[in-house]
Amino acid sequence: MALADGRPVGVDVERHRALEAVRLAPACLTGPERAYVADTAEPGRPAAFLRCWTRKEAVLKGCGVGLAADLTALDVRPHSSPVAHVVQHTCGCAGDWLVRDLDCGADRTAAVAQPAGSAGRAVVRLFSLTPDAGGPVDGPAQRGEAARYQSRV
Known part of the structure; x- marks a missing residue:
């Protein structure tokens, strides 16, 4: 869950797992994103x-459209770190967004996004009711509590 005062915000957290990144990439990544994934050595390719x-x-949740958008039309500039300036043209949510990678532990990848013109502090909390769902390794979420991360985009 992400909260920001008076502006849209989106967040996504994914647990690292085995996946066929190169096979999945054409369905949801832009050309530069596919190259970024393909150029990454195999142990790090899923990440x-x-x-x-x-x-x-994160951007599409912030827009309120989720996965209804054409994912191949949104380039999130994975080479930019830890903050990327992303231009979103799909699903009636055109505009510039700032996307920040979040550190949620070694076994997760996460990002938070806000409109570039109003970006500021956002509070992100991970909740877990079981040890296998969300939260950082060895963190409070493994005990069924909330883990809190703060980010300034």
């Missing part, structure tokens, strides 16, 4: 894919 994915979902 590279998830970096693109979480950034996309």
